[in-house]
Amino acid sequence: MSQTVYRIGVIGAGVMGERMMNAIRTHEAFRIAAISDVSAERAQEAARLSGDVPWYTDYRELLAAEELDAVYLAVPPKFHHAIALDVLAHKKHFLCEKPLANSLAEAEEMLQAAKAAGVVHAMNFPTYYQAIFPELQRRLKELGTIRRIDILTHFHQWPRPWQQTPWLSGREQGGFIREVLPHFTHLTYALFGDLEVIRSEVDYPADPQACETGVSAFLRLADGTPVTINGLAGIAHEEYLDYRIYGTEGTISLQNWTNLYTGGDNERTSRVEIPLVDRLANLLDEFARAMEGKEARLVTFETGVKVQKVLEALLSNE
Known part of the structure; x- marks a missing residue:
């Protein structure tokens, strides 16, 4: 340096x-x-x-x-x-x-x-600069043909207790679609390339100023591989995030940002120890x-624009 x-x-x-x-x-x-x-x-x-x-x-x-x-x-x-x-x-x-x-x-x-x-x-x-990202890249070849990617984002409370900032609860610029899904959208771009939203349904509360409480969406990679998004907030469940890649020979699951699980054909997934980095x-x-x-x-603004395109498409049924 x-x-x-x-x-x-x-x-x-x-x-x-x-x-x-x-x-x-x-x-x-x-x-x-x-x-x-x-x-x-x-x-x-x-x-x-x-x-x-x-x-x-x-x-x-x-x-x-x-x-x-x-x-x-x-x-x-x-x-x-x-x-x-x-x-x-x-x-x-x-x-x-x-x-x-x-x-x-x-x-x-x-x-x-x-x-x-x-x-x-x-x-x-952040995920792009953690040791977990190159580990994900390395293990992709062990999965065989990628069949599907599932993104699950469940929140007991939104905004989260440590994020009690008013704009995060508002529809204009807040919500977990804008705050959390960019991470997984970028991760998908970084691992697999372009991503397109095919359809999206967003749930909103009665308050017209409040952000979304749920999203269910179907997307595709450029090669046709399907990607699903299942997002909920305000449910009787602890916060849980899962980015899961299913292949014909193996499965990878990135849970709650830093926990990586992998498994082979007909195996239960097991945790992979990843060193912590700054x-x-x-x-x-x-x-x-x-x-x-x-x-x-x-991650440059070029990729930021691609992520923004996905966010706008996810929110397009407003």
């Missing part, structure tokens, strides 16, 4: 960005140079934790006043588009939380702006490599 230390500005100091800011604070290639949040209290506290750096309540003042190499964006999705265009107009390298935007049109405009700016653009999809440090390593002009393993 280069000894260069890049100055990064943070826009959004709420719950979604806390883990990333902690990772940036301890990473040898980056230094938080300034922070902006609409809440002065949050901005000031995050700035204190980052070494008493300058803080702002208007991100435009941050962009105008600070010498930055890159910007990390962690605000609710409906604000990504406008802020991103301003960041990219300043030609700053850009790390964005998912989903990329709040609509496909916004995502596509962000991608074009990033290309025009000629900067590094990347997104935070996924955020890995992402920042790759981001720094790209900023140095080196080849890097990043």
Whole structure:
């Protein structure tokens, strides 16, 4: 890793960005140079934790006043588009939380702006930077012909207890389709390529402002392999997530993000021990490599647009 230390500005100091800011604070290639949040209290506290750096309540003042190499964006999705265009107009390298935007049109405009700016653009999809991803890739060849992929996302409560942020419960930009399914959509793209929604049914409560309570969808890979989505919230069941790949010779199941189970023909699946790695440090390593002009393993805005296309199709029966 280069000894260069890049100055990064943070826009959004709420719950979604806390883990990333902690990772940036301890990473040898980056230094938080300034922070902006609409809440002065949050901005000031995050700035204190980052070494008493300058803080702002208007991100435009941050962009105008600070010498930055890159910007990390962690605000609710409906604000990504406008802020991103301003960041990219300043030609700053850009790390964005998912989903990329709040609509496909916004995502596509962000991608074009990033290309025009000629900067590094990347997104935070944690599973891609865990040791579990290369293990999944390696074991695919053991499955024979892939018959189907099932994605199950069940939540006792939404938003989850540790995610009590009002926008996550709203229909405009919240819900588990926008918050959780991008992870599994990206995982599918990364493992298998393009993905198309064939049909989708979304359940909503009576409150017209509230987000979805369920989704049942059927998708296909480019080679015709079926993919199903079964999502529910507000059920008498503990939170449970399962990304399961069925093959003619074996099955793989990724459960609750970090637990991998595999099994052969007519076998019960058993857990595979996977070493824990610092996924955020890995992402920042790759981001720094790209900023140095080196080849890097990043989820770029191109893939973010593909994920956005799936999200929009899943929600199209609104």
